[in-house]
Amino acid sequence: MDKNKSLTDVKMHYCTGCGHSVIHRIVCDVIDELGVREKVVAVAPVGCAVIAYEYWNFDVTEAAHGRCPAVATGIKRVLPENIVFTYQGDGDLAAIGTSEIIHAANRGEKITVIFVNNGVYGMTGGQMAPTTMVGQRTATSHKGRDITRDGFPLKISEMISILDGVKYVERTAVHNKEGISRTKEAIKKAFNVQLNNEGFSMVEVVSLCPVYGAKSIKEAYQRIDDTVTKVYPLGVLKG
Amino acid sequence: MTKAKKILITGNEACGEGAVKAGCRFYAGYPITPQNELTAYMSRRMLEENGVFIQSESELAAVSMIFGASLAGARVMTTSSSPGISLKQEGISYLAGCQLPAVIVNIMRGGPGLGNIAPSQADYFQSTKGGGHGDYYMVVLAPHNAQEMFDFTYEAFDIADKYRNPVMILSDGALGQMMEPAFVDRKDKAKGRKQKNWILNGCKARKPRVIRSLYLKDGELEARNKDLQKKFDKMRKDEVKFERYKTNDAKLIMVAYGTSARIARSCCDELRKKGKAAGLFRPISLWPFPYKQLESLDKGKTKFLVIEMSAGQMVEDVNLAIQDRKRVYFHGRMGGGIPDEKDIINLANRILK
Numbered sequence: 001m002d003k004n005k006s007l008t009d010v011k012m013h014y015c016t017g018c019g020h021s022v023i024h025r026i027v028c029d030v031i032d033e034l035g036v037r038e039k040v041v042a043v044a045p046v047g048c049a050v051i052a053y054e055y056w057n058f059d060v061t062e063a064a065h066g067r068c069p070a071v072a073t074g075i076k077r078v079l080p081e082n083i084v085f086t087y088q089g090d091g092d093l094a095a096i097g098t099s100e101i102i103h104a105a106n107r108g109e110k111i112t113v114i115f116v117n118n119g120v121y122g123m124t125g126g127q128m129a130p131t132t133m134v135g136q137r138t139a140t141s142h143k144g145r146d147i148t149r150d151g152f153p154l155k156i157s158e159m160i161s162i163l164d165g166v167k168y169v170e171r172t173a174v175h176n177k178e179g180i181s182r183t184k185e186a187i188k189k190a191f192n193v194q195l196n197n198e199g200f201s202m203v204e205v206v207s208l209c210p211v212y213g214a215k216s217i218k219e220a221y222q223r224i225d226d227t228v229t230k231v232y233p234l235g236v237l238k239g
Numbered sequence: 240m241t242k243a244k245k246i247l248i249t250g251n252e253a254c255g256e257g258a259v260k261a262g263c264r265f266y267a268g269y270p271i272t273p274q275n276e277l278t279a280y281m282s283r284r285m286l287e288e289n290g291v292f293i294q295s296e297s298e299l300a301a302v303s304m305i306f307g308a309s310l311a312g313a314r315v316m317t318t319s320s321s322p323g324i325s326l327k328q329e330g331i332s333y334l335a336g337c338q339l340p341a342v343i344v345n346i347m348r349g350g351p352g353l354g355n356i357a358p359s360q361a362d363y364f365q366s367t368k369g370g371g372h373g374d375y376y377m378v379v380l381a382p383h384n385a386q387e388m389f390d391f392t393y394e395a396f397d398i399a400d401k402y403r404n405p406v407m408i409l410s411d412g413a414l415g416q417m418m419e420p421a422f423v424d425r426k427d428k429a430k431g432r433k434q435k436n437w438i439l440n441g442c443k444a445r446k447p448r449v450i451r452s453l454y455l456k457d458g459e460l461e462a463r464n465k466d467l468q469k470k471f472d473k474m475r476k477d478e479v480k481f482e483r484y485k486t487n488d489a490k491l492i493m494v495a496y497g498t499s500a501r502i503a504r505s506c507c508d509e510l511r512k513k514g515k516a517a518g519l520f521r522p523i524s525l526w527p528f529p530y531k532q533l534e535s536l537d538k539g540k541t542k543f544l545v546i547e548m549s550a551g552q553m554v555e556d557v558n559l560a561i562q563d564r565k566r567v568y569f570h571g572r573m574g575g576g577i578p579d580e581k582d583i584i585n586l587a588n589r590i591l592k
Contacts (some may be wrong), residue, residue, distance in 0.1 A: 021437045038443040041311070045453075061310050062451040063334050067303035072297070074315075075439070076308025078265060078290045082441050100303070103296035233538040 006031045008057045017217040019207025022174050030188045039083045043068040047089035048122040069104035072111045085112040090131040093122045094156050105200045108165025112190045113202040118209045126212025130154035156202045161238040164213025167199030168239030173206035175224045245420040255280035258316045258393030262368030264290030267304035271323045272356045273412035278476040289567040298323040302330025309339040312438040318344035321567040332371030335501040336452030340399035346415040349575035357414035357575025361551035366409050376471045379407045381496040385419035405525045411496045469493035480523035495546040497527040503546050506583045533560040542590050544568045549552035
């Protein structure tokens with residue numbers, strides 16, 4: 001592969017099979033292709049991607065857990081000509097940051113959100129996320145996610161796609177070649193929505209954790225086809 | 240040149256105008272009594288000045304928005320009252336950790352919990368001893384009238400930029416809502432302000448920058464903390480502010496800030512009329528607290544009477560300054576109660592006997 005200007009030379013810390021390294025590469029490819037690296041101000045999350053700034057060769061800050069969309073709002077309102085994006089996991093965006101994502105979307109902030117949904121808290125040791133599948137075992141759902149106790153997988157993309165301020169929402173996956181190509185197209189579209197000053201854009205990328213919530217990497221990949229994409233269907237939700 | 244005129248203005252609005260004149264062009268806030276006039280004022284003034292006003296979905300979001308705007312180079316402010324300030328502590332810790340300038344205003348009300356909407360000074364500990372997590376401090380300025388609400392806010396933005404650290408204006412519901420004459424006509428610092436050389440605005444013609452508070456490598460965070468402490472030491476040295484009133488010959492020195500200081504001053508005047516040598520020491524910077532300046536007034540037999548609208552918080556700092564605690568007295572009201580002059584004068588007379 002060609003050297004990517006938007007990625008640094010630092011070796012990523014992600015586990016073998018983790019979706020983050022692939023998604024980082026896709027985001028950085030898109031930024032290179034659009035030629036906007038020098039205009040980017042990115043907001044890194046709390047979670048496995050907390051040190052994304054080590055790998056990204058552009059301006060990056062790091063928000064408190066869940067607050068990325070509010071931080072991005074502040075940046076974009078001061079620097080409307082810049083490209084501002086957040087990169088958030090499912091704990092960050094769909095649990096502790098639910099309020100921030102919904103309201104930034106509803107205000108139609110001209111930011112782009114990369115939402116990485118791997119169905120589990122990776123960094124803290126495999127706890128249940130709002131996006132964990134029903135029946136899936138985690139460190140905090142020993143007998144599997146129980147709907148009577150834990151509720152159902154939360155569908156943030158569906159929720160925000162009904163908001164008038166939202167211009168583009170798509171859900172993709174990165175567990176196969178086609179998915180990776182589609183994810184790249186979607187992320188490029190999302191950045192273009194921002195470049196054209198159209199409104200809020202978000203791509204939910206269904207990813208996987210190779211360590212937690214599955215017995216093997218193979219099982220984690222298989223689960224995406226078998227159950228995750230049934231609960232979280234891929235495709236354009238808005239735009 | 241036309242002569243500046245005093246106008247009649249509420250403390251909350253004077254604070255807002257101080258921010259505007261200081262060049263604040265980004266405000267995010269959430270409604271809460273008794274500081275609502277301030278949010279409404281900023282809403283109007285940001286429109287007039289082509290600034291940004293956002294009514295956020297929460298206090299957490301408001302402080303995170305000013306975090307983002309600050310790192311993008313703007314002069315920023317958020318304001319609230321006690322329960323809302325509790326929510327903002329997360330962001331204040333991150334602002335300090337990331338070395339981002341910001342001005343945070345607390346128009347205190349009664350607590351704990353939802354408390355009430357009456358004036359209070361019960362957030363002294365929270366403001367001066369941390370509030371959020373981690374080892375950090377911020378300059379805390381306590382105005383005691385509408386003029387100072389304007390002046391201190393105007394000045395707070397320079398202090399915040401100088402140290403790249405949040406600064407707090409600690410006021411209360413009485414000072415916020417009371418109307419008083421004040422000069423609010425100062426030079427607008429928004430004009431000709433140089434771009435800061437550490438902000439994130441895209442890495443054109445420079446190396447990419449990172450603004451963060453996470454330091455995972457061995458020893459890295461301790462080193463970072465040492466740098467921060469150097470900064471706090473400098474603040475301790477250079478940012479102490481206080482006022483003395485009739486303290487030279489005083490046998491009893493009242494120590495009070497904000498609304499309590501106004502009441503204490505009247506009490507001193509009343510006591511002086513009766514030939515009692517009472518004075519007032521008013522800390523203006525609650526952090527850094529003027530320990531040495533207060534200590535220097537202790538002539539060995541001097542009595543100190545601390546007056547607060549709390550169960551006794553600043554009195555702990557007075558006890559650090561005046562080693563002989565037997566000569567430090569306290570009078571406080573809680574839950575929105577305001578100290579009564581008669582009670583203070585009676586107590587002062589007993590102490591002076």
